Amino acid sequence: MTYYVAIVEEEQGRALGVWFPDLPGCVSAGDTLDEAMLNAQEALELWAEAMLENGQNIPSPRSLTELKGDAEIARDLERYMVALIPFPDSLRSRAAE
Known part of the structure; x- marks a missing residue:
């Protein structure tokens, strides 16, 4: 199974924001952590479907270690x-084509 790293931003009094460092423009949110995780999964699927329908490639996921080496991501x-x-x-099969 392939997994993408998601960064979950939590600030007091606000919804939890979720974004994917390897998937530009793929974002989500939720009022609770459970809701944010479910919405992140749905956002990933909808984002990937749109990319594939437009003939675009899905970027390969980087490991957490690789992301830590990216100065723009490491701080988050x-x-x-x-x-x-x-x-x-x-x-998965459509993305591999």
Whole structure:
């Protein structure tokens, strides 16, 4: 199974924001952590479907170690929670084409 790292930003009094360092423009949110994780999974699927329908490639996921080596991402990895969101099985074969 393929997983993408998601950064979960939590600030008091606000919804939890979720974004994927390897998937530009793929963002989500939720009022609770459970809701944010479910919404992140849905956002990943919808984002990937749109990319594939437009003939664009899905970037390969980087490992947490690789992301820590990216100066633009490393700071957020220190400040916020990290989650692994599975890439939908239903899209895996289409993404590999």
